[in-house]
Amino acid sequence: MAQIFRTTVRSFATTSSRQNAIKTVTVIGGGLMGSGIAQVAATTGHQVVMVDQTDDILGKSKASIQKSLQRVVKKKFAEDPKGGEQFVSDILGRITTQTDSNAAVANSDLVIEAIVENIDVKKKLFSSLDKAAPQHTIFTSNTSSLPIGDIAVSTQRQDRFGGLHFFNPVPMMKLLEVVRIPATSDETFNKLSDFGKAMKKTTVDCKDTPGFIVNRLLVPYTIEAMRMVERGDASFKDVDTAMKLGAGYPMGPFELSDYVGLDTMKFILDGWAEKYPENPLFQPSALLNKYVAEGKLGAKSGEGFYNYKKK
Numbered sequence: 001m002a003q004i005f006r007t008t009v010r011s012f013a014t015t016s017s018r019q020n021a022i023k024t025v026t027v028i029g030g031g032l033m034g035s036g037i038a039q040v041a042a043t044t045g046h047q048v049v050m051v052d053q054t055d056d057i058l059g060k061s062k063a064s065i066q067k068s069l070q071r072v073v074k075k076k077f078a079e080d081p082k083g084g085e086q087f088v089s090d091i092l093g094r095i096t097t098q099t100d101s102n103a104a105v106a107n108s109d110l111v112i113e114a115i116v117e118n119i120d121v122k123k124k125l126f127s128s129l130d131k132a133a134p135q136h137t138i139f140t141s142n143t144s145s146l147p148i149g150d151i152a153v154s155t156q157r158q159d160r161f162g163g164l165h166f167f168n169p170v171p172m173m174k175l176l177e178v179v180r181i182p183a184t185s186d187e188t189f190n191k192l193s194d195f196g197k198a199m200k201k202t203t204v205d206c207k208d209t210p211g212f213i214v215n216r217l218l219v220p221y222t223i224e225a226m227r228m229v230e231r232g233d234a235s236f237k238d239v240d241t242a243m244k245l246g247a248g249y250p251m252g253p254f255e256l257s258d259y260v261g262l263d264t265m266k267f268i269l270d271g272w273a274e275k276y277p278e279n280p281l282f283q284p285s286a287l288l289n290k291y292v293a294e295g296k297l298g299a300k301s302g303e304g305f306y307n308y309k310k311k
């Protein structure tokens with residue numbers, strides 16, 4: 001009897017979670033992260049609406065998704081070009097684009113916001129979406145450094161609000177941090193974790209603390225690497241070599257800094273130094289400030305710690 005009950009409960013739970021599963025996703029922001037999130041959501045069978053400010057930006061977002069998918073095709077469909085073409089067209093067929101974010105959320109089960117890292121801009125967006133989206137729609141932010149709770153207060157649906165923090169490059173990085181604020185309901189949190197698994201990511205549960213898990217550790221580690229160079233204890237190239245070969249990291253802290261963007265890092269660090277002035281780990285880095293002041297922002301500007309200009 002107990003066995004039958006357990007089986008019934010399990011199959012009800014499966015059916016009920018399947019009925020409640022997230023099927024339609026609106027990704028707001030079609031930049032580096034938003035286009036990667038849209039790509040992976042569509043690859044894993046979700047219907048995606050990708051939103052940005054202009055059709056021109058959205059055209060570039062779709063082109064970058066196509067380029068990224070071609071890398072997958074080259075690997076997975078080396079012997080089957082027709083299959084590769086079908087694969088790309090099926091995925092792109094699940095992504096539509098929109099410049100009106102309110103219209104884009106009309107049929108959405110989940111909103112993932114990946115716009116500029118500015119609290120006022122994010123709050124304004126969510127306040128507007130809150131009036132436009134159906135009651136059941138869950139809202140999330142992909143913010144790297146802002147408290148989710150500070151964004152969620154702009155809505156009347158804090159129980160259906162959380163963080164989904166993806167990593168760059170989204171198609172390659174296996175982790176997804178699922179963040180809850182005190183008001184996030186268990187139902188919302190479970191749906192977000194299930195969605196992460198449906199996207200074939202490994203999820204970890206996070207509280208709404210600065211940097212969640214990964215950036216809370218990466219920021220002090222990277223700043224200390226910069227201080228080490230400032231003190232003249234090691235060259236940045238030797239630090240990178242040491243961390244790759246001695247700690248097994250795929251990139252050293254200076255390669256990673258160039259990859260993420262030195263302006264982004266400075267923005268995060270300055271924000272934390274202002275919000276948490278008592279924390280010595282978040283104090284500014286003179287070296288980082290110097291590079292940003294010189295316009296050396298990393299790979300995207302052609303030069304950071306390393307030179308990316310084609311010779």
Ligand SMILES: CCCCCCCCCCCCCC(=O)CC(=O)SCCNC(=O)CCNC(=O)[C@H](O)C(C)(C)COP(=O)(O)OP(=O)(O)OC[C@H]1O[C@@H](n2cnc3c(N)ncnc32)[C@H](O)[C@@H]1OP(=O)(O)O
Pocket residue numbers: 068069071072075143144166167168169170171172173215218219220222223226250251256257260264265266268269285288
């Ligand atoms: C002082 C200031 C404070 C400091 C702060 C420090 C950082 C904290 C702040 C961060 C701010 C914002 C960031 C954030 O919130 C969270 C992050 O995202 S942190 C960054 C996390 N990412 C990483 O750590 C990346 C680490 N690197 C790697 O894993 C690899 O190097 C990488 C996968 C990027 C590339 O691999 P690599 O072997 O080096 O190069 P290849 O070009 O050969 O690629 C290998 C393989 O992967 C395929 N591939 C790569 N990119 C894509 C893509 N976009 N789409 C599809 N496929 C891709 C490529 O085709 C290769 O496939 P093969 O089969 O091997 O040919």
Ligand SMILES: NC(=O)C1=CN([C@@H]2O[C@H](COP(=O)(O)OP(=O)(O)OC[C@H]3O[C@@H](n4cnc5c(N)ncnc54)[C@H](O)[C@@H]3O)[C@@H](O)[C@H]2O)C=CC1
Pocket residue numbers: 028029030031032033034051052053057101113114115116117118121125142143144145165166167168260264
């Ligand atoms: N770059 C990274 O490595 C990571 C970034 N993040 C976070 O993801 C978010 C996005 O970052 P990126 O993709 O790097 O930025 P990005 O600058 O590449 O893209 C942001 C996009 O948002 C668009 N946008 C700005 N305001 C908008 C609005 N009101 N409505 C619609 N679209 C708008 C911009 O036109 C731009 O295309 C940020 O919150 C960032 O902290 C999280 C993990 C990693």
